[in-house]
Amino acid sequence: MSSDLTITDKQDGFTQNQIAALQQMGVQDASQGDLAVFFHEVQRTGLDPFARQIYMIGRRTKVDGQWVTKYTIQTGIDGFRLIARRAADRSHEAFGEPVTAWCGPDAVWREAWLDAKHPPLAAKVVVQRGQGTFTGVATLEEYQGTRKVKDQDGSWHAEPTSMWKSKPAIMLAKCAEALALRKAFPQDLSGLYGDDEIQESDPKEEQKPAQQDDQPVQAEVMASKEQQDQVAALMRQGGVSKVSQAETAFKALVGKPISLPEQMTHEEAAMLLEAPSLVVSRTRQALSQEAPDASR
Known part of the structure; x- marks a missing residue:
């Protein structure tokens, strides 16, 4: 194909x-x-x-x-x-x-x-x-x-x-x-x-x-498979190993409640991949802030 x-x-x-x-x-x-x-x-x-x-x-x-x-x-x-x-x-x-x-x-x-x-x-x-x-x-x-x-x-x-x-x-x-x-x-x-x-x-x-339903129209281009894999790898470096952690990380990184890389837009993925070290550090920070709440 x-x-x-x-x-x-x-x-x-x-x-x-x-x-x-x-x-x-x-x-x-x-x-x-x-x-x-x-x-x-x-x-x-x-x-x-x-x-x-x-x-x-x-x-x-x-x-x-x-x-x-x-x-x-x-x-x-x-x-x-x-x-x-x-x-x-x-x-x-x-x-x-x-x-x-x-x-x-x-x-x-x-x-x-x-x-x-x-x-x-x-x-x-x-x-x-x-x-x-x-x-x-x-x-x-x-x-x-x-x-x-x-x-x-x-x-x-x-x-x-x-x-x-x-x-x-x-x-x-x-x-x-x-x-x-x-x-x-x-x-x-x-x-x-x-x-x-x-x-x-x-x-x-x-x-x-x-x-x-009187909603505004805008087509969205979703992240490519290559972008998805790269972002997922960076998040794993930041400590993400399960869905709940992915949701926490994505909320910190792109500001919306998603749990899978394929739910990102092309624009969001491209922005994250421009600063890979920042993705890793912000992921770690988000997970560390979430940990105390999870333990309660």
Whole structure:
């Protein structure tokens, strides 16, 4: 089956087996035009959709009074870095490590953000390509990801997603880096957006039809098998050996009550794997805090 999913240079579109696999990954409502655009981006970037390096996310929106699914092609920051590295290698240009800084209300840029109680208001990333430097600045107000919450009176309000609430400095830095990389490699990255750059629409502007319980729509890309295995291994290093411990660890790591790695989203897993030592230490800390309660 894996060979059936391999995309070759001779293809001019997805095969039926590849389309069937994509449909299982959440694009079953995509039109032939959507799939054609997606295939073009897959070939242009060299990223593998079946390894979750690049994917198409569907979101419901209202157009001329009708509810339709609109697709956005997205990748993680690792996909951006891979594309940039390949492009620099092809042109035999230097590609420097991104330099990141954050600032708060005082507008002073800092190399590390140490205020755990208050998120940074902006992040700046500088990327070097050849002899040029390219800067991306992302502000919290413009990029903070939100989710829709329905109040008791039936109205909607937006609040930060779990990842933006728990790791705002890292999330903001990833958005700034995507901006900088897109400036440095416009031919290779134009039209491609990172996971963390995409926000939900304003709750007042997007709601599902009444027959669908009036809940907001957002497709989620779940963690790949490789991501699941890596996170599970890190949690085992942190002392997790049973389901109850996994639930405690996941609540501390991603802020929601899950017990299995396959219940993580791609975004959550990618964020954890960017700081493996932190995953191990936070897991140990969460289990140690839980132990006294369990003994009572």
